[in-house]
Amino acid sequence: MSESVLILGATSAIARATAAAFAARGKGLYLASRDLDELQRSAFDLHLRYGIEVRYGLFDAEATATHEAFFQAALEAMPDLSGVVLAFGYLGDQKAARDFSVGEKIIASNFTGAASILSHCANYFEPLKRGFIIGISSVAGDRGRQSNYVYGAAKGALSLYLQGLRNRLFASGVRVITVKPGFVDTAMTFGLPGLFLVASPQNIGERIVGALGKSADVVYLPWFWRHIMLVIQHIPETIFKRMKL
Amino acid sequence: MATLAMPLSGWGRYPVQTCELERPERYTGLHSDAACVIARGQGRSYGDAALNENGRVLLTERVNRLLDFDAEQGILRAEAGVTLAEILDVIVPRGWFLPVTPGTKFVSLGGCVAADVHGKNHHHNGSFGDHVLAIEIILADGSRVVCSPSESSELFWATVGGMGLTGIIGEVTLKLIPIQNASMIVRHHSADNLDQLFQLLQNSTTDDRYTVAWIDSMASGNRLGRGIAMCGHHAAAEELPADLQNTGQAKSSHSIPFNFPAFALNTLSIGVFNALYYGREGGKREPFLSGYDPYFYPLDTIGHWNRMYGKRGFVQYQCVIPDATAFDGIKALLQELSGSRRPSFLAVLKRLGAQGRGLLSFPMAGYTLALDMPIRDEGLFVLLDKLDQVVMQGGGRVYLAKDARLSDESFRAMYPRYEEWLKIKHAVDPENKFSSSLSRRLGIVEGRP
Numbered sequence: 263m264s265e266s267v268l269i270l271g272a273t274s275a276i277a278r279a280t281a282a283a284f285a286a287r288g289k290g291l292y293l294a295s296r297d298l299d300e301l302q303r304s305a306f307d308l309h310l311r312y313g314i315e316v317r318y319g320l321f322d323a324e325a326t327a328t329h330e331a332f333f334q335a336a337l338e339a340m341p342d343l344s345g346v347v348l349a350f351g352y353l354g355d356q357k358a359a360r361d362f363s364v365g366e367k368i369i370a371s372n373f374t375g376a377a378s379i380l381s382h383c384a385n386y387f388e389p390l391k392r393g394f395i396i397g398i399s400s401v402a403g404d405r406g407r408q409s410n411y412v413y414g415a416a417k418g419a420l421s422l423y424l425q426g427l428r429n430r431l432f433a434s435g436v437r438v439i440t441v442k443p444g445f446v447d448t449a450m451t452f453g454l455p456g457l458f459l460v461a462s463p464q465n466i467g468e469r470i471v472g473a474l475g476k477s478a479d480v481v482y483l484p485w486f487w488r489h490i491m492l493v494i495q496h497i498p499e500t501i502f503k504r505m506k507l
Numbered sequence: 508m509a510t511l512a513m514p515l516s517g518w519g520r521y522p523v524q525t526c527e528l529e530r531p532e533r534y535t536g537l538h539s540d541a542a543c544v545i546a547r548g549q550g551r552s553y554g555d556a557a558l559n560e561n562g563r564v565l566l567t568e569r570v571n572r573l574l575d576f577d578a579e580q581g582i583l584r585a586e587a588g589v590t591l592a593e594i595l596d597v598i599v600p601r602g603w604f605l606p607v608t609p610g611t612k613f614v615s616l617g618g619c620v621a622a623d624v625h626g627k628n629h630h631h632n633g634s635f636g637d638h639v640l641a642i643e644i645i646l647a648d649g650s651r652v653v654c655s656p657s658e659s660s661e662l663f664w665a666t667v668g669g670m671g672l673t674g675i676i677g678e679v680t681l682k683l684i685p686i687q688n689a690s691m692i693v694r695h696h697s698a699d700n701l702d703q704l705f706q707l708l709q710n711s712t713t714d715d716r717y718t719v720a721w722i723d724s725m726a727s728g729n730r731l732g733r734g735i736a737m738c739g740h741h742a743a744a745e746e747l748p749a750d751l752q753n754t755g756q757a758k759s760s761h762s763i764p765f766n767f768p769a770f771a772l773n774t775l776s777i778g779v780f781n782a783l784y785y786g787r788e789g790g791k792r793e794p795f796l797s798g799y800d801p802y803f804y805p806l807d808t809i810g811h812w813n814r815m816y817g818k819r820g821f822v823q824y825q826c827v828i829p830d831a832t833a834f835d836g837i838k839a840l841l842q843e844l845s846g847s848r849r850p851s852f853l854a855v856l857k858r859l860g861a862q863g864r865g866l867l868s869f870p871m872a873g874y875t876l877a878l879d880m881p882i883r884d885e886g887l888f889v890l891l892d893k894l895d896q897v898v899m900q901g902g903g904r905v906y907l908a909k910d911a912r913l914s915d916e917s918f919r920a921m922y923p924r925y926e927e928w929l930k931i932k933h934a935v936d937p938e939n940k941f942s943s944s945l946s947r948r949l950g951i952v953e954g955r956p
Contacts, residue, residue, distance in 0.1 A: 307572035453509035
């Protein structure tokens with residue numbers, strides 16, 4: 263039984279809560295993000311609160327050329343790696359993203375960077391015939407809307423990528439779970455108008471880890487977002503294109 | 508940083524003011540681009556100390572990590588947004604306890620420094636700031652300064668008790684006290700009147716490390732000030748029964764002191780409750796075991812007890828009167844209260860030790876009385892102004908962390924070290940970036956918004 267988990271994009275509120283939920287179950291952690299000072303703060307906090315081993319290292323989703331070396335270094339620090347949580351994401355500014363130079367960054371972070379690091383993770387777990395990959399995508403990827411279609415497209419692509427990866431790794435016994443959070447009370451949503459039924463990061467983190475003990479491959483969090491998105495996905499395009507969403 | 512404008516209040520739910528909130532999730536986010544900002548931890552100050560009407564309020568709740576712990580020396584360094592509850596969860600199993608704790612553990616570490624809170628042991632151990640080894644503060648220009656009693660000590664003692672007005676408290680290093688287990692040994696002593704109660708609080712044989720007195724605020728005449736002194740200390744291993752010694756775990760063997768039903772609070776129901784409570788709790792003359800939670804945090808088990816006072820909220824009036832004038836002063840306050848027929852559900856009396864070095868800190872050697880007063884009408888504020896006069900005549904002061912209505916003249920009379928504090932404030936924050944509804948109401952610093 264392997265005992266530690268790699269958290270990619272470990273400084274977000276959802277990632278911190280997910281890390282804490284793993285720590286509460288006695289799992290060791292490797293925290294990765296661009297902000298070493300933040301990682302150091304979170305690492306000691308998790309170590310002291312839960313008595314687990316926590317390592318951390320620099321990871322830049324957009325610097326895909328560095329991903330292989332990063333993953334090797336993480337493995338050396340945590341040879342007992344049992345799973346990966348991909349938690350990084352960049353919402354960006356949709357208005358500004360009409361300029362492709364801005365939109366490109368959203369795609370580079372949410373999709374290209376994710377596909378890059380996940381390829382290394384998948385290639386590592388596949389021959390071992392164990393492990394899990396949890397990808398945090400978004401309900402925004404379920405249907406394109408004018409308010410955030412660049413972010414939505416990148417997350418939608420990530421969802422498809424995870425779906426394919428799940429299909430590929432099923433034979434190896436590697437679990438791939440796609441998580442699609444709805445509104446969560448984080449810096450990404452703070453102060454946004456029109457939010458409803460906002461979930462706490464702690465609740466989401468707990469459920470992300472809980473998903474490993476259940477069979478669902480695609481997990482909407484909280485659960486009712488599955489139904490909300492089902493409705494949204496089934497609105498005929500002729501009507502949907504007229505809506506202000 | 509995205510912001511959210513919404514109506515906000517302190518724990519007393521009065522006043523309610525529209526503030527613009529921001530909530531950083533990283534340590535570097537503890538700096539605002541707003542021209543006028545105040546930090547807010549758990550919002551447990553009662554009045555407007557953590558409000559900023561039409562200004563910015565920076566929520567520190569997500570910057571709440573434990574950063575360093577020396578298990579040999581009992582020294583903890585943490586981000587100021589962490590709550591005492593979270594700290595206790597980590598330190599108690601390791602044999603350490605908070606050196607000073609207020610009556611709720613759902614407060615932020617930064618708030619404890621900013622209000623220089625005290626506990627039931629102030630007469631022995633001083634206030635929270637006396638146990639703080641260092642503070643990292645983020646100043647108006649965004650620079651970080653570490654201050655301590657020996658390093659930038661002026662800034663340190665302006666920040667301890669400084670109500671968040673010198674900058675944003677980012678990190679706090681705290682010296683803890685060792686405990687042998689999580690249990691308390693508690694003893695109750697009842698007093699038929701205020702005279703007896705004062706004697707109990709002064710008596711070194713009944714006094715303990717932690718001492719607090721509950722007062723029956725409805726009693727009058729020759730029973731005015733009747734109450735119960737509750738004295739306790741951390742249990743030594745040999746004080747525990749054998750079965751508890753092995754585990755070292757504190758299990759509360761006792762019911763919660765304020766385990767009241769949420770009945771409508773009026774003079775009749777409070778009078779009945781107080782009579783029953785006095786009869787039951789006052790009878791516990793023998794020492795008994797209690798967990799630290801029910802002893803220190805009786806009200807924490809009742810979620811939002813502040814909502815019991817109704818929609819208009821309440822004011823907690825807490826004052827201190829110096830030793831020499833304390834008895835007459837407290838007696839006059841209780842007489843005013845009893846004469847007003849305004850119910851005060853909670854009335855608590857404590858001894859305080861010598862004044863500390865925090866320039867705006869509340870404690871001074873004397874006796875402190877705390878009263879919860881529901882807001883029913885404007886008459887309450889007239890009564891509280893009268894209480895202010897009694898306090899000032901006795902040379903005392905009102906606690907800013909509880910306050911929602913003190914006047915600027917009274918503030919200046921009560922806090923004589925204010926001018927000294929103001930010099931430091933001007934030096935570190937010349938533009939008056941750090942400002943709250945409280946600071947403007949009291950004219951602590953003139954200005955925005």
